Amino acid sequence: MDNFQKKFVEEATDLINNLEEALLTLEKKPGDKDLIAAVFRIMHSLKGGGGMFGFDAISNFTHNLETIYDEVRNDRLKITEDLLSITFSAVDHLRNLLNPEALNDKIIKKNHDTLLAKVAQVLKRMSNPESKIQQDSSDNLVGSNEKTYFLQFTPNESIMDNGTNPLFLIEELCGFGTSLIFPRLHKVPLISKLDTNKCYTSWEIFLATEKSAGQLKEVFIFVEDDSQLEIIKLADFNLLTDKDTIEEIEKQFESKDNIDINELNEFVNELDIKRKNLKVTVKEKLNSFTKENIISSIRVDSDKIDQLMNLVSELVTTQASLSLYVEEKQVYELNQLSENIENITRQLRDTAFSISLIPIETMLTRFHRLIRDLSVEFNKNIEFITEGAETELDKTLVQGLTDPLMHIIRNSVDHGIEPEKERIEKGKTPQGMIYLKAYYSGAHVVIKIQDDGKGIDLDVVKKKAIEKNYITADAQLTDKEILDLIFIPGFSTAENITDVSGRGVGMDVVKKKIDEIRGTVDLESKRNIGTTITIKLPLTLSIIDGLLVEINDTKYVMPLNLVDKIYAVQHEKFVKAYNNLVIIDGEQIPFYNLRNEFSVVGQPLEMEQLVTVKYEDKRVGLVVDNVIGEYQAVLKPLGKLYINHDIISGATILGDGTIALVLDTNKIIHEFSFKN
Amino acid sequence: MRDIKFKMNQPQKGENLVRIYLGGDLSVNTLSDLLPKIRAIEKDYSEMEININEVNVFDLASIQFLVSLQKSAERHKKKIRFKIDLPKDIMELIENAGFLKVLKKL
Structure with a gap:
């Protein structure tokens, strides 16, 4: 090629x-x-x-x-x-x-x-x-544009006496085009005063159609003498084409008892002005399209971006060596220069990162399509709603995330959302919903996938786990612990194996894939309410701002965004602490002494450093010998030998050429809390 | 009563929830016969569950009837819940006449 x-x-x-x-x-x-x-x-x-x-x-x-x-x-x-x-x-x-x-x-x-x-x-x-579309020549509407009408229809109270069902009239009318219908029921009395033969309802309808007002009136030909009918042409175009306008109309008029015509005209005039402005803008945009395209964006091979990121990483490491040299040799003339380079490197790093970020939106079309195709295949009615599609993630993360998300969505369609009939029987809306929301949370991106399906049956999960000998029959597990069994490799509760899911290669693979990109996955489910899966990912993979600490001459890096405060504390205080709790600032803080946890030999210092880090919604202390300071850590993979060491997310080369391990504080706390 | 189906489950001991089952022809032709019974129940009990199943006919009168029940419960600070299962063609008619949101809100 x-x-x-x-x-x-x-x-x-x-x-x-x-x-x-x-x-x-x-x-x-x-x-x-x-x-x-x-x-x-x-x-x-x-x-x-x-x-x-x-x-x-x-x-x-x-x-x-x-x-x-x-x-x-x-x-x-x-x-x-x-x-x-x-x-x-x-x-x-x-x-x-x-x-x-x-x-x-x-x-x-x-x-x-x-x-x-x-x-x-x-x-x-x-x-x-x-x-082909049959056009009634008498309508003379071929090629004509749609118009938007506003109709107020107040049937006579006795309209139902002669067997007229007003619902059919509205259905026929709205069959002419796109409509937005507001039935007004405020006149319906309490049950003690209700006369079931009387009509208390009126309608206010926005209808975009090619039909003329006269043709609309014909629908009401047999009831118009006893009813009030008003038809107003609002616009010579279809007002109901875009979602924003529809939402705006709903917001303005849905909750009212009656729409005020003057207010409505004002609203439409404003829309018309906006629409005209928009037309001009679109035209201007089209005129400058080619020019803008050349200037505002260029297509770059993703390998080149990877290369750029690698070079920035090398620069960060080299810059650290320079800073150390300047500090050690006390070359004051170089000091200012080194600080400038550090500043520029940091800016370059951030810019390079922003280049490699892509919005989650890029994956969504694929998911829309997947849900559409699976809905047809399983004869289910599902709406896919997304929020925060503009949230950006490192392109490597997006690549690693696509397969797990596909699997989760497939599970929702296959096992979660019930068929229409079953949903109606349960009193749910006929249409199921899968909701994907992405948002930033600190230095993380959170992606939530929620469905309103049947949820996970904890009894079935437990039964399966016992059958497969993952747990004993008398095991006392919390709901959360039962749900977490789903992440065990080979675990599947699917009654029927389908092409879509249920081959036992499921949530364990999802978890593994998310782990690989240093993320966490959490599962919540309520019977007949639905399931929510929350994925938490770091914003970037390759360079982090860290806190450099030391334990017995070995250096470690903790992600700075998770560090809360640092306290100098007497070693004695940790020794005497009951239940691994120390009181700091009047607050009981659980702590883990990394010297002990890492089985470091040697005498601890008299004065140690307690670094409090954020863990879920708590503060947890990690005890180290010394805190050296802030450090930009370029993460390097550790290789196969360390593949099972979850608590270490990578290594970084320090300015003096030595290696520091980068600690995953969340996993450290999680693992040690289990161990203890 | 004509073709309307009506069944009522008295509350269990210690509870005040009355369950009402409605089906068949729920329309302007039949609802007036049902009305006195429902009024009496609404007066006597503080908690109602209206189950609507196997419906053949459903019209504007039925919608108004349900809305009226809901309004009464709200006014008298009583608990009411609706479990409505209607055939597809009726659901389509309700949606096309703009009442889907109304039913969902019940």
């Missing part, structure tokens, strides 16, 4: 990802013309690029898809579930076709032919005029 082809593959990968994202949104808003246009444009770019750089399979394949979406774009074909399914399969297949040899693979070739046949079928159906 030549350089131009490599560039095309990079660009095409982005285009395919964008296409997938646009399709996922289009599935929710099938009438959104901007999205349809975006899908068409991407296909057009893929076709053009593919042909230009020798990817003929891509070019030919997208040609037919492009034709279909051109018809959709011109309102001659509707977006259907079937069409979207074919397009999603096409997206997956396009990824395969980025490998020029892909069609030599029998399975891919078969898939290619099947998809081409499906696309051909759609094209064939397109040539049959009956399948």
Whole structure:
């Protein structure tokens, strides 16, 4: 593959990802013309690029898809579930076709032919005029834009006497387009005053449709004499296309008993102004698009970023040697220079880090797609909600996180969320929910994946653990301890093994993978309420700000962000301490003497240093001989021999060339608290 | 009563929760027959559980009836909970007429 082809593959990968994202949104808003246009444009770019750089399979394949979406774009074909399914399969297949040899693979070739046949079928159906959108010529609406109406419908109290069910009227009306319905029930009296034959309800409806006001009125033709009906055209465009406006309308008007027309007009005018401004902004953006693109971002090979990070790491280590040299040799002329270099190195480090950070959002399209496909497969109705998608993580962490998150989400879909019928029986909403939230917490990023499914049955987990001899039948475990059994390798409670999960390769692998990137994973579950998995990850992997400490001439680094305070304490006080508790600042603090815990031989100092670190929501003390000071630690892996030493997260080279071990204080406290 | 199904489970000893089971034709045609019974129950008990299952007909009158019950319970500081299981076609009608949120809030 030549350089131009490599560039095309990079660009095409982005285009395919964008296409997938646009399709996922289009599935929710099938009438959104901007999205349809975006899908068409991407296909057009893929076709053009593919042909230009020798990817003929891509070019030919997208040609037919492009034709279909051109018809959709011109309102001659509707977006259907079937069409979207074919397009999603096409997206997956396009990824395969980025490998020029892909069609030599029998399975891919078969898939290619099947998809081409499906696309051909759609094209064939397109040539049959009956399948196209039928437009009533008398409406004279072909090519016209949607309008947004506001309707107030107050039926007569006796409307139900003659057998009219107002629900059907509203259903028919809202079938004309996109609607936002506010039924008003404030006139419904208490049960003691209720007359079940009377209608107390009125409706206020926002409806975006191509129909005229007259056509809307026709829905109410048999009841209009006894009812109050007001139809106001709010806008010559569809107000209900974007989520923000819908939310804004709901916020402003949902909880009111009645909407004030003046207030509503004011609201729409403001929206219109915003919309016009937005149009100008979009136009300006489009005009400057090429220019901005060149100036604001460039594509860089990720290997080059890794190389940059390695060089920065080396610079940090070298700078530490320089600082030590200046200090030892007392070369005052060099002192200022060394401090400047230290400052610049720190800034360079932070900038290099920010380059290697990517938002979690980059993974989310894949999860959206996974949930969509699995929902179809398992016939479940699931909404995937995300929050904090802009949260950034080191690219290495994102790579290491994708598989565990995929597994967790698969578990939620397969075992967590119940089928619609079961949910309704349990009094839940028919639609299940998987919620992914990411946020910063100190120097960590927390990712929570929550579902409102059936939760984990602790009895089943316990029974399985006894069967597999992980615990004895009489073991007294807390709920948390039972849940943690799930992380034991080979543990699975799945009743049926599916392709998706339940092969016994499950949460243990998730935990292992998270451990590998120095994270922690926590599980909470409540029967019939749902399950929450919390993953906590360090912000960066390679360089940390640390506190350099010493125990019997050996140096260690503790992550500075976890250090709370340092106290000089008489050794005697630790010896006399009852239950490993010392009183500091009037507070009882549990402590671990690292000299003892690490089995260091030799005499302890009379005056030792108690470093209090943050652990969960507590302060815990770690006793060391000396505290040397702050230190930027470049983390180096320890190799296979130390793979089981959880309490050490790496090593760093000090300015004098010696090695200091980097301590994972959370794991130290966790492990020693168990040991003691 | 016409085709409305009504069953009531008296509270167990030591509790004050009355369970009511409704089904069948829950509409303007039948609810007026049910109303006196429900009024009496609402008056006598401090805690009600309304179970709605196997419904054939459900209309605006039924929604108003449930909302009214909820309002009464709130007004009289009584506990009420609804367990509603409606067929898919009825749920669709409710959603299309804008009442899904109303039912969810019950």
